[in-house]
Amino acid sequence: MASTTESSCTTQTVQGTHRFQICQFSYGNVGSEDYIRSGIFRVGGFDWVIVYCPDADGDDGEEYISVYLELMSKYAEALAFVDLRLINQVTGDACTICAENRVPNQFKSSSFKEASWGREKFISKRALKDSGYIRDNRFVIECVVTVVCELKVSENKASCEIEVPPPNALEHFGKMLKDKSRADVTFKVGGEMFPAHRAVLAARSPILKAQLSEHMKENKMRHIAVDRMEPVVFEAMLHFIYTDSLPTMDDLDRDERNAMVQHLFAAADRYGLERLKLMCERILCLNLDVDNVAVALRLADRHDCQKLKEACVDFLVPSERIDAVLATRRYESIKLVSPSPLADLWEKTTRPPKRFF
Structure with a gap:
């Protein structure tokens, strides 16, 4: 032969x-x-x-x-x-x-x-x-x-003409999310129901794995209530869990898109989804402006994200930006509801000293 x-x-x-x-x-x-x-x-x-x-x-x-x-x-x-x-x-x-x-x-x-x-x-x-x-x-x-x-010349090897298609596991997991007939657990979020699959959730999130195990011990097999989260945010988080990617947000304007990423950032931290958290952190760093930097700072402080903190600090280096941010209603409301030692330090040290002569 x-x-x-x-x-x-x-x-x-x-x-x-x-x-x-x-x-x-x-x-x-x-x-x-x-x-x-x-x-x-x-x-x-x-x-x-x-x-x-x-x-x-x-x-x-x-x-x-x-x-x-x-x-x-x-x-x-x-x-x-x-x-x-x-x-x-x-x-x-x-x-x-x-x-x-x-x-x-x-x-x-x-x-x-x-x-x-x-x-x-x-x-x-x-x-x-x-x-x-x-x-x-x-x-x-x-x-x-x-x-x-x-240039590098390889060693001789036997020729193989079998073409292997690219990986498509994530595509199948995405279809699995849409197939409600095989779901074995349902999440109730703000009055909306989201069917899902225990094995996928447990493999992707250590927090969900612990919650599912606890519900099985208590014979609460079917429904799990999720509080303090909007249904659209939970749906986006499920999309990431199954596909390892963010959903398209083409129908949202810039402010709505930024708000969604902020909520997803908090959800990722809540459920131990480190890759999703880093993806959201990167988007927040790239889209800082006078109106949202105070919220980004609050998120960075609350969820211990050093890179996001550093990006906020770099953004606020020009003195005119600091004055503009400190004058926004959003900053004032955040300061009242959740005062941050870091924000107080900025207000004292980065504002130019007043001249009296």
């Missing part, structure tokens, strides 16, 4: 991502140079920086910003693919503005022209201001660098 063997030649690559946050965008370039370099980051054994030029004029009369990737390693040459993006600060998604994905670009450290790749007219200032990329006078440039290393 004839046999077939195969080997492969693969180009080894190393990929890294760096984000460069540009604050006070409207100030333009207040330094002595025409450009601003990010901090140095290392990918594939080479040192790189993102170069941002805030003032570039186009032939069409538009004002542009320029963005480049520059090789900083001395006496070096590198081959790399480059993807320069902007981060949508509402959704957290990255959008490619310019990229070189077909043929790797050759970088040489002999001069800026040979050591850099990018676009002089990266995006017009008018388009940037009209987009969702600028938030609170700041925007974020993301650079994905894929450094081409060496």
